[in-house]
Amino acid sequence: MSSKIGIIGSGIVGQTLANGFVKHGYAVMIGTNTPGKREELTSKTNAKASIGSFEETATFGEVVVLATKGTAAEAALKAAGIANLNGKTIIDTTNPIADAPPVNGVLQYFTSQNESLMERLQATAPDAHFVKAFSCIGNAFMVNPDFGGVKPTMFICGNDDGAKREVKNILDLFGFEVADMGGVQGARAIEPLCILWCIPGFLSNSWTHAFRLLKK
Numbered sequence: 001m002s003s004k005i006g007i008i009g010s011g012i013v014g015q016t017l018a019n020g021f022v023k024h025g026y027a028v029m030i031g032t033n034t035p036g037k038r039e040e041l042t043s044k045t046n047a048k049a050s051i052g053s054f055e056e057t058a059t060f061g062e063v064v065v066l067a068t069k070g071t072a073a074e075a076a077l078k079a080a081g082i083a084n085l086n087g088k089t090i091i092d093t094t095n096p097i098a099d100a101p102p103v104n105g106v107l108q109y110f111t112s113q114n115e116s117l118m119e120r121l122q123a124t125a126p127d128a129h130f131v132k133a134f135s136c137i138g139n140a141f142m143v144n145p146d147f148g149g150v151k152p153t154m155f156i157c158g159n160d161d162g163a164k165r166e167v168k169n170i171l172d173l174f175g176f177e178v179a180d181m182g183g184v185q186g187a188r189a190i191e192p193l194c195i196l197w198c199i200p201g202f203l204s205n206s207w208t209h210a211f212r213l214l215k216k
Ligand SMILES: NC(=O)c1ccc[n+]([C@@H]2O[C@H](COP(=O)([O-])OP(=O)(O)OC[C@H]3O[C@@H](n4cnc5c(N)ncnc54)[C@H](OP(=O)(O)O)[C@@H]3O)[C@@H](O)[C@H]2O)c1
Pocket: 009, 010, 011, 012, 013, 014, 031, 032, 033, 034, 037, 067, 068, 069, 070, 072, 075, 076, 093, 094, 095, 096, 097, 134, 135, 136, 137, 138, 139, 140
């Protein structure tokens, strides 16, 4: 099992997952593009994660988490150094949210239905092993969420079976049931779940739910 996690992007998702990985015994580096943010990040991670540039973080991580704003994701991969990502599992938390307001509670995306942000990222870093995860649940529920003993489902997809096994082990640890939606094109279905998840939030300030796939 990989023990070093590099997290590219230091917003609330990057910070939450950094603290989650620390809690589960991983060595964590969180990467920021903003040098003035280092002090704040040290405080937000109780000085238990190291802080680096995107490039230092990609080099450090045996597994890399991508947690940038969707519009900045491709640029962040390039800043991290594509060669530093080759052969690594990349947990892609990002969503292609456009810089435009929601329409009646429905987020706008800069991708269309027959493509996805993760496909663009996989094409940008073809030798990295992208796995979509954590994209369709609020950050407050990303680490061992308590839904009265019921595990939420985390929908994942990606082209590399080994990388998906690695992410499944992490998601087991973080308290999720995993539903594998196939190759990278599965992101065309998973990324829009964020739109659905956010509607009750925007319309009635209800942000405390999670998805579960029922099977028989
Ligand atoms: N918030 C949630 O609950 C949630 C839930 C599921 C999925 N997501 C997805 O997870 C990702 C991260 O979300 P977030 O809410 O943590 O924060 P965010 O505001 O979407 O952005 C996070 C980070 O993106 C980087 N960034 C922003 N603009 C950039 C630019 N022009 N160039 C390079 N980097 C840039 C910044 O890194 P630095 O400040 O470190 O430089 C920033 O901290 C998003 O794609 C979001 O859709 C969010």
